[in-house]
Amino acid sequence: MDDMMDRIVKRKLSPGEKLPSENELADEYRVPRMTVRNALTKFEERGYIYSKQGKGRYVKEASIPIQLSLTGRISFTDKMNQMGYDLMTSNIYCEKMDYEMEVYQKLNADEHDSVYRIGRLRYINGEPIAIHNSYVNESSFPEIKEDGPEIESMFAYYRKQGFSDFTSRKTMLSITFPTSKEQQLLSCKSMVPLIKVESDCIDIESKQVLEHTKILYRSDKFKYDITMD
Secondary structure (H helix, E strand, O other): OHHHHHHHHOOOOOOOOEOOOHHHHHHHHOOOHHHHHHHHHHHHHOOOEEEEOOOEEEEOOOOEEEEOOOOOOOOHHHHHHHOOOOEEEEEEEEEEOOOOHHHHHHOOOOOOOOEEEEEEEEEEOOEEEEEEEEEEEOOOOOOHHHHHHHOOOHHHHHHHOOOOOEEOOOOEEEEEOOOHHHHHHHOOOOOOOEEEEEEEEEEOOOOOEEEEEEEEEEOOOEEEEOOOO
């Protein structure tokens, strides 16, 4: 696995290139075929290679470069449209969440408030790239239960509510692994790391916290440019 990883990283195996067969690799490395199969399975789970039924295994294609804004001043939808990406958004749920102290504190919500989680699945060029979760206090937006299932852009929704300029506080970035549900939504394996970005959205004029946000980005299909504008 170390040797094959080195070949992939140094581009001795190019993106899109078909790998040798299990038998050929077993002969090359002088190991049993089952050892080769186990190694290839791990590579596939981690997103380095993929299979085509009846054709073999291939090195994953080159990552698509995506520029992200971490400042909270511009929406993901607006940013992707400005950059000319083929973006599609699907609203996948609007649900009342159980009490979670961290989220409630971020929203300055009382324990008895109703907080809704609105999820959107983002696609670039037809590939699922991210799950955006927005946590919104019903006391701030009384119609969120009814409006939530139709929302694709939270910033567009806030503008309709009379807010116009946005910012954010601290933005946290970490790595996690997908749940079975997230694997289905993002079309990825269990061992593909996800980049998790946590932030919030604040109305500049009133200083009101409009939402807390948790975004999960796939790490195996995309490269993310987080250079500050």
